[in-house]
Amino acid sequence: MLPLFVAIPLGVGFLLPLIEEFRERTRLFAVTVLLETGLLLALSLVKFGEKSIYRLGGWPPPIGINYVLDGLSSLVLVVISGIAFVTVLFAMTYMSKYENLGKFYGLFSLMLAGMYGVALTGDVFNMYVYLEVAAISSYALVGFNRGAEELEASFKYLIMGAVGSVFILLGIAFLYGSVGSLNIADISVRVSEVSDQSFILLSTALFIVGFGLKAAFIPFHSWLPDAHSSAPTPISAMLSGVLIKVLGVYALSRILFNGLNLPSLTPQLLTWIGAGSMFIGGMIALGQNDLKRLLAYSSISQMGYITLGLGMGGIFISQGKPAIATLALIGGLFHLVNHATYKSLLFLFSGGVERIFGTRDLSKIGGITRVSPVSGATGTIGTLSISGVPPFNGFWSKLVIVIAAIWGGLYPIAGIVLFTSAITLAYYLKVQRELFLGEVVGEIADKGKISPGIYVPLLILAICCIGLGLLYLPEIRGIVLKPAALALQEGSEYTQLVLGL
Amino acid sequence: MSGMSPIVKTVTRWVSPFILAFGIYIALTGHLTPGGGFPGGVIIAGCFVLLTLAYGKEKVDGVFSLKSASVTDSLASLSFLCMGLLGYVFGRGFLNNFIQSGFPGKAFELLSGGNMPIINVAIGFKVGGSLFVVFAYLALFRAIEEE
Amino acid sequence: MLTYLLAFILFAVGLYSVINKRNLIKIIMGIIIMEHAVNAFLILIGYRISGKAPILEKGTSVTEFVNSAMDPLPQALVITSIVISLGVVALMVALAVRLYQHYGTFDITEIRKLRG
Numbered sequence: 001m002l003p004l005f006v007a008i009p010l011g012v013g014f015l016l017p018l019i020e021e022f023r024e025r026t027r028l029f030a031v032t033v034l035l036e037t038g039l040l041l042a043l044s045l046v047k048f049g050e051k052s053i054y055r056l057g058g059w060p061p062p063i064g065i066n067y068v069l070d071g072l073s074s075l076v077l078v079v080i081s082g083i084a085f086v087t088v089l090f091a092m093t094y095m096s097k098y099e100n101l102g103k104f105y106g107l108f109s110l111m112l113a114g115m116y117g118v119a120l121t122g123d124v125f126n127m128y129v130y131l132e133v134a135a136i137s138s139y140a141l142v143g144f145n146r147g148a149e150e151l152e153a154s155f156k157y158l159i160m161g162a163v164g165s166v167f168i169l170l171g172i173a174f175l176y177g178s179v180g181s182l183n184i185a186d187i188s189v190r191v192s193e194v195s196d197q198s199f200i201l202l203s204t205a206l207f208i209v210g211f212g213l214k215a216a217f218i219p220f221h222s223w224l225p226d227a228h229s230s231a232p233t234p235i236s237a238m239l240s241g242v243l244i245k246v247l248g249v250y251a252l253s254r255i256l257f258n259g260l261n262l263p264s265l266t267p268q269l270l271t272w273i274g275a276g277s278m279f280i281g282g283m284i285a286l287g288q289n290d291l292k293r294l295l296a297y298s299s300i301s302q303m304g305y306i307t308l309g310l311g312m313g314g315i316f317i318s319q320g321k322p323a324i325a326t327l328a329l330i331g332g333l334f335h336l337v338n339h340a341t342y343k344s345l346l347f348l349f350s351g352g353v354e355r356i357f358g359t360r361d362l363s364k365i366g367g368i369t370r371v372s373p374v375s376g377a378t379g380t381i382g383t384l385s386i387s388g389v390p391p392f393n394g395f396w397s398k399l400v401i402v403i404a405a406i407w408g409g410l411y412p413i414a415g416i417v418l419f420t421s422a423i424t425l426a427y428y429l430k431v432q433r434e435l436f437l438g439e440v441v442g443e444i445a446d447k448g449k450i451s452p453g454i455y456v457p458l459l460i461l462a463i464c465c466i467g468l469g470l471l472y473l474p475e476i477r478g479i480v481l482k483p484a485a486l487a488l489q490e491g492s493e494y495t496q497l498v499l500g501l
Numbered sequence: 502m503s504g505m506s507p508i509v510k511t512v513t514r515w516v517s518p519f520i521l522a523f524g525i526y527i528a529l530t531g532h533l534t535p536g537g538g539f540p541g542g543v544i545i546a547g548c549f550v551l552l553t554l555a556y557g558k559e560k561v562d563g564v565f566s567l568k569s570a571s572v573t574d575s576l577a578s579l580s581f582l583c584m585g586l587l588g589y590v591f592g593r594g595f596l597n598n599f600i601q602s603g604f605p606g607k608a609f610e611l612l613s614g615g616n617m618p619i620i621n622v623a624i625g626f627k628v629g630g631s632l633f634v635v636f637a638y639l640a641l642f643r644a645i646e647e648e
Numbered sequence: 649m650l651t652y653l654l655a656f657i658l659f660a661v662g663l664y665s666v667i668n669k670r671n672l673i674k675i676i677m678g679i680i681i682m683e684h685a686v687n688a689f690l691i692l693i694g695y696r697i698s699g700k701a702p703i704l705e706k707g708t709s710v711t712e713f714v715n716s717a718m719d720p721l722p723q724a725l726v727i728t729s730i731v732i733s734l735g736v737v738a739l740m741v742a743l744a745v746r747l748y749q750h751y752g753t754f755d756i757t758e759i760r761k762l763r764g
Contacts, residue, residue, distance in 0.1 A: 003585075003595035011582050018575035021568055058593030125725055132732045139739060148750040149761045155743045159675060162736050163666060166682045169729055170659070173686060176722065177693040535703060539731060609706050628731075635738040642745045 001047065002054040002067040005040060005077065005116040006130075012036050013109035020102025030092040033105045037088050037112070041081035048074045049483065053122065053498055061122070061498050062186045068122040068498055071483025075333065076119040076250055079340050082464075083241045084112055086457045090348050091234040093453025094355075098232075104144060111137035111238070115246045122498055124172055124182045124255060131168070131247050135161050135214070138243055142231040153223075153230035160223040164213030171206030174199050184259040185498035188491050191260055204263045207255055208270075215248020217307065218277040221300050228299065229292035233351025236292065240299045241344035245336055249303065253310050257488040267314025274311050275416045278304025282423040291350045291360040291435070294427065295343065298386065301420065302339045306332050308413065309401050310488070316408050317489060324408045329485035330477065331400035337481075338385070338393045338468055345382040345461035349375060352454050353435070357442045362434040366441035376436055378458040383432060385465045387425040393465055396472035504557035513555040520548040528625035532614030538624025545625060546632035558640060567637045574630035581623040584616055651692055658685035672744045672754040676737065683733040687726045694719035 016029050047069060054067040069077075088108075095101060114134025121127050139161060143154030176182060178199040179190050191200060209220070216224040224244070228236050256266055281301030288294035309332020316325035350360060352375045357365040369376030385392035398421055405414035470476055487494060504510060528541025549570075553561045585596040592599030601615025611618075662685060665678030695718060702720035704713055744754065751759050 003589060007582060007586060007589075007595065011579065014575050014578045014582065018572060018579070021572050021575070055594050056596060057588065058597040125728070129728060129732065132736075136732075136735055136739065143743060143746075146746065148747075151743055151746050151750060152759055152761060155672070155740070155747060158736070158740055158743060159666065159679065162679045162740070163663075163682070165732075165736075166679070166686055169683075169686050170689065172725075173690045173693055173722075176690075176725075182721075535701070539727060632734075635742075638742060639745065642742075642749075 001043070002052070002069060002120055003056065004043065005120060006113050008036055008040060009109040009113035009116065013106045013113060016102045016106040016109070020100070020106075024102070026096060026101045029101050029105045030088070030096075033109060034085070034088045034092065036109065037081060037085040040112075040116075041078075041085045044074065044077040044081045048078060049479070050074065051497060061500075062181060062183050065121065065123045065126050066183070066498060067120040068185075068494070069120065070487045070494060070497060071485075072250075072254070072333075072487040073119050075337070075480070075484040076246060077116065079337055080112070080115050080119065080242050080246065083238065083340050083344050086460055087234045087237050087241075087344065087348070089460075090237070090351070090454065090457040093451055094233060094351055098144075104141070104232075107137045107141050107144075108235075108238075110134075111141065111243070115242060118246050118251055122184050124175065124184060124187070124259065126182075127251055127254075128165070128168055128172060131214070131251060132165060134243065134247060135165065138235070138239060141235045142227045142239075144232055144235070145230075150230045153226035157223045157227040160213055160220070164210045164220075167206050167210030167213070169210075171203040171210060174203035174206065178203070183498070184255065185495045187259045188261055188495055189499070197263070200260065201263055204256065204260060204266055207252060208266070208273075211248050211252035212273070215244050215252070215303060215307075216277075216300055217248075217273050217303070218280050218300065221277070221281070224300060225293050225296040228296035228347075229290060233347060233354070236296075236351075237344035237347040240296065240347055241340045244299070244303060245306065245340065249306055249310065249336070253488060257310075257314070258491050258494045261491055262314050262318060264318070267311050267318060270311030271308055271315060271410075271413065272311075274304045274306070274308030275413060276304070277301065278308060278420045279416055279423075282420050282427070286423060286427045286430075288427075289362050291353060291362055291431070292347070294362075294431065295346050295350060298424065298427070299339075299343055301424065302335070302343065302386070304420075305335045305398065305401060305417070306339065308332070308417070309335060309404070312401075312404060312408065312410065312413065313485070313488065315410070316404075319408075321408060322489065324404055325489055326482065326485050327400060328404035328408065329488055330481045331397055331404050333481055333484050334400055334471060334477075335394075335397040337471070338397050338465075341461055341464045341468060342382045342385040342394060345378065345458060345465060346386065348458055348461070349379040349382060352458065353379075355454070356444060359442070362431065364442050366434055367437070367439050369436050370440050371444060372455070374455045375458055378455065378462040380432070380436055381462040381465050383428040383436075387428040388421050389425075391466070391469065393468040393471070396469050400472070504560065505555050509555050513551055517548050517552055520551070521545060524548060524625070524629070528621050529618060530611070531621040532617040533609060533611070538621040539628050541621070542625040542628025542630075543632060545629035546636070549629070549633050550636050553636070553640070558637075565633070567634060567641075570630045570633040570637065572630075573626055574634060577623045577626035577630060581620060581627065584620050584623065588616070652689065655685050655689040655692060658688065661685075670755050670757055672747065672756060672759075675756070676740045676744060679740065680733070680737060683729070687729060690722045690726050690729070694722035 012032060050069055052069050056065040111134050114130045117130030118127055121130060139154055139158045142157055143150045178194055179187050181187050181190055194200060213220045228240050231239060256262060278301050281297050281304060285294050285297035285301060288297060309328050313325045313329035316328055353368060354360050356371055385394040388395045388398045402414050402417050471480055524541045524544030527536040527544060528538055531537030549565055588597035588599050589595040598615040606613030659682055662678045662682030666675050669675055699718040700716045702717040747759060748754060
């Protein structure tokens, strides 16, 4: 079953541009992609919690490429499919006026295929190839409108992404040169037998730089605000909600935790990179006036939380505190799920705002709740979730991270997390004041544009934002998040699953 | 843009069939000798690029247009995917060489690779089509600028 | 050892060009140089002194082949990465041409509608 996750989007991605060469059938394209994502969502829910591997071409693991489904990848699959489904639902109405939609949905499907591939594959080089499939489609999608700014953002993203890919490839070269294998499970067996660890460290550093460029960690973040604010709204939601997580954090942690068995000092490095991204991203977001740019900088900041959670997990693993390590990893992954829901909600919401007012400049618009109560309410839920107000999901994941930091004795980290939460609350309060509350400011371009097609996806995501708070309950957390955290923590389990040792 | 000088045109006319044949040879025997779908496709695309450069865009458009290249591109990738799915249905896994396990040919002969030659041909068409699309689009940009 | 170093010098030249040049085309060329340096490095990893090309010929036994041939895996990786870099470079060139149409220049300091 596992190759279908890649094969279906790949097939749709090739088919739609082919149909478009003969006839422009916008509705058909949108419905096809909606069905595709719906099918994949159902498939990933059915497969959830299962542990299996698939041998591509029938070749056994160390030689051939294999797809691995464990706790972590099944969680990521559900996140990808869910966000993609809602995004396509939104795009059906939102993108209907654009041209070349066959190419749009085709590239969208290819991007999905790439992300599914990264989530499933158990081979480092295969991961690189899928990463490039997803990344190249996203470069093209960012510049889809072909305006001057979109092209500029796309070019910037392309250059940074290409440099990142070159670094990753160099890292793979060093890894293969010193370990002699590309299979992640096989690497984890062989890596401890390598006499000269310096090349392993070098390739780890290259991986952190390369995947860091893809995930927009703080020294490498400059492309993200441009790309995410210039892309068409559904694509911004996909990029911020899923792509940077799957291509950046997921791929990096898969290689570092399961493949290289956490080389010394990398968890500390990840933690501090996370803390830095979190803090600096939040500080820059405070000063933004463009709604989408603010959301983009906030993405950098929130990605910091995820990286920090995973990095802390690594620190506690190496200190021999497995229980707290599991908690920290659960916090990071919980935040990954939460950020995917509320950030895509907020990006889709910003698209709705742009439709209503014709601009995204916060100083020129206001009173959205009076204009459109439903989208106003969903946007409020999104902002409250992301700033960590109690009943919503964002609060619970931040709570888990803070508890893990305090129990593990990393008090400075806990302090930074709490302080950044306050900053997050501050800039979303600014959004609240400027955009939601008060009298209607600015010209309402067209009130009729807020159709059910726009706000139904927002409602779905808003309900998710409230409902996902339930993941905090130990029983549900044990089923959904704990297997994912253990997949990272127990490297031997992964090796056993793949190699059958 | 009506092409280059008569010398170039004549030489192109003489040489291009051989280039095309060489590309097809490379793609077809990819499972036996160095080469395969990608180099073969590049050579095939090179042949069409040469024709376009020598004779001008208008003349080649009737034979091998941007649209047909892009259709070839999509069809070839779909057929590659179909080969993979056939392996999934009939063989032991996605992209499994199910023809090889069913009818093992004699080694070092043309019909010995199972579904490798078919996949190589699909890749050859795919690469040839998409490289030509890239070239044709970039040529199109220049045409817009000259107007 | 010297050849490995040469690959890294090439890599550094490419990186310098990406970071320090203002012309879009020179940046693209920098990326191409970096990709080729990494490809060369990958090929060098699979190299073996006086090894043969990893193609099984008629009449060679498999053990003899394994003992004399070079590692074919990096070569397979290199052709894949060449294909990928082809796609990336095509997209980059197309974007650069489009940008030229919009801004009338290849200088990145003048292509600056977006802040930061």
